[in-house]
Amino acid sequence: MALIAIAYHSGFGHTLRQAQAVAAGAGSVAGAEAKLFSVDTLSEADWTELASASAIIFGSPTYMGSASAKFKEFMDASSKPWMARAWKDKVAAGFTTSASQSGDKLNTLIQLMVFANQHGMLWVGMDIMAGNNSSKGSVNDLNRLGSFSGAMAQANADQGAEAMLDSDLQTAGRLGARVAETALTLKRGRA
16 A cells, blocks of 8 residues: 655645545555645644655645745755655655646746655656647646646636636646556555
């Protein structure tokens, strides 16, 4: 069994909904178990569980072009596992949401990728082509925002998480499944 941890912060519920979709995708893969970890309420036991996970998928809303302050606090608090190389060779990935179509979400994904690289983790991006980029495309296409570095979602600033587009949530689920598949492949290779 491979534990796929989803470490996320959600300010208004949108990134939580995206995290739940990532977890559903990861949990749909035989041999994988997905578990959500809200970074603003981590206990010592949670830190231990993160260290035992086969993969950690990081999720943060994009605020002002980067990860939220709460997620940055988690990043800074990870110095103990960083010093111990506790996350070395774990699979990593990332997801983010913002109100704007772009919102500089790529910067947040790059920030999460650099964070994973600092820990010696193995970054996994999206494996599906960009959608909604031709006259035949639509907002219902998977990967409609065209990210290859991780899953992106856009949520209108004046609507709650329940109004998020299903295509963005399905894209997040695909990322979760890809990470679980990758983690299980690596685990088998190390056995």
